[in-house]
Amino acid sequence: MNYWLVKSEPEEFSIDDLYRRPKRTEHWDGVRNYQARNFMRDGMKKGDRVFFYHSNCETPGIVGIAEVVREAYPDHTAFDPDDPHYDPKSDPDDPRWLMVDVKYVRKLKRTIPLSELKDNPALEDMALVRKGNRLSVMPVTEDQWQTILDME
DNA sequence: GCCAACGTTGGC
DNA sequence: GCCAACGTTGGC
Numbered sequence: 001m002n003y004w005l006v007k008s009e010p011e012e013f014s015i016d017d018l019y020r021r022p023k024r025t026e027h028w029d030g031v032r033n034y035q036a037r038n039f040m041r042d043g044m045k046k047g048d049r050v051f052f053y054h055s056n057c058e059t060p061g062i063v064g065i066a067e068v069v070r071e072a073y074p075d076h077t078a079f080d081p082d083d084p085h086y087d088p089k090s091d092p093d094d095p096r097w098l099m100v101d102v103k104y105v106r107k108l109k110r111t112i113p114l115s116e117l118k119d120n121p122a123l124e125d126m127a128l129v130r131k132g133n134r135l136s137v138m139p140v141t142e143d144q145w146q147t148i149l150d151m152e
Numbered sequence: 153g154c155c156a157a158c159g160t161t162g163g164c
Numbered sequence: 165g166c167c168a169a170c171g172t173t174g175g176c
Contacts, residue, residue, distance in 0.1 A: 009162085033171075056162050114163080132169035134161045 002043060003140040005051040005062070005128060006102070015052045015064040015107060024104035025069055028137075029077045030085040036137035037098055041072045043139060044100050051140060051148065053128070054111070061113035062148060070101035108152050122147045 006028065008014065018026055031037055045068060052064040074095035077083040090096035118129045127138045140148075 007162090035171095060163070132161095134170060136161085 002045060002048045003050070003142060003145040004039070004044060004048060004068075005053055005126075005138050005140050006066075007053045007055045007136045009056045010054045011057070014054065015104070018052070018064075018066065018102070018104045019107075021104075025101055027070075027075075027099050027101050029075045029099045031075070031099065031137060032078075032085060032087065032097060033134075033136060036135055039137045039139060040100050041098050044068050044071060046071055049105070049145070050102055051145075059111055059113050061111045061115075061117070062108060063111050064107040065105040066102040067105050068100050069103045072098040072100055075099040110152065112148060112151050116151060117148070120147065120151065 013026070018024060028040070031040065048068040050066045050068060051062045052066050053062050054060060074092075075085075075090075075097040077085045078087040078090035078095065078097045079092050080086055081088075085097075087097060114129070117123050117126070123129055123144055126140070126144055127133045127135050
């Protein structure tokens with residue numbers, strides 16, 4: 001099994017929003033970064049576990065766990081001119097952008113704030129804690145996963 | 153192919 | 165709200 005971390009702005013889509021979705025499942029649309037897309041396309045497999053991270057909010061940090069329930073398929077929001085993530089260069093016959101479906105697993109007992117993640121030497125290789133990193137989908141090693149669960 | 157300009161991300 | 169860091173765009 002592989003481990004991942006995805007970011008979301010809670011005012012746009014929070015862990016509670018995921019919980020309230022039918023079947024507690026939502027498609028992870030709107031990723032418009034090639035590196036992040038490639039992780040979804042090439043790496044994310046059904047059953048993989050995913051840390052849910054809240055960004056751009058009062059206390060940025062890891063708030064919960066989800067799981068991949070459907071592997072990469074075309075992100076239809078790229079084809080919709082009325083969608084904020086519309087990309088005219090994504091051809092429906094050769095989709096440029098992909099998404100996966102993720103399902104709520106559980107909330108963490110507490111938010112693990114970014115500040116604590118940055119302070120833990122065991123996590124210094126995570127893209128998340130490196131300065132200026134904007135990647136919204138990233139891999140997490142098994143050791144990092146366990147370290148974070150221990151922090152919970 | 154270079155690189156300046158621009159738009160976005162996201163912590164603070 | 166500010167702004168540093170980064171990715172993308174497009175002129176040349």
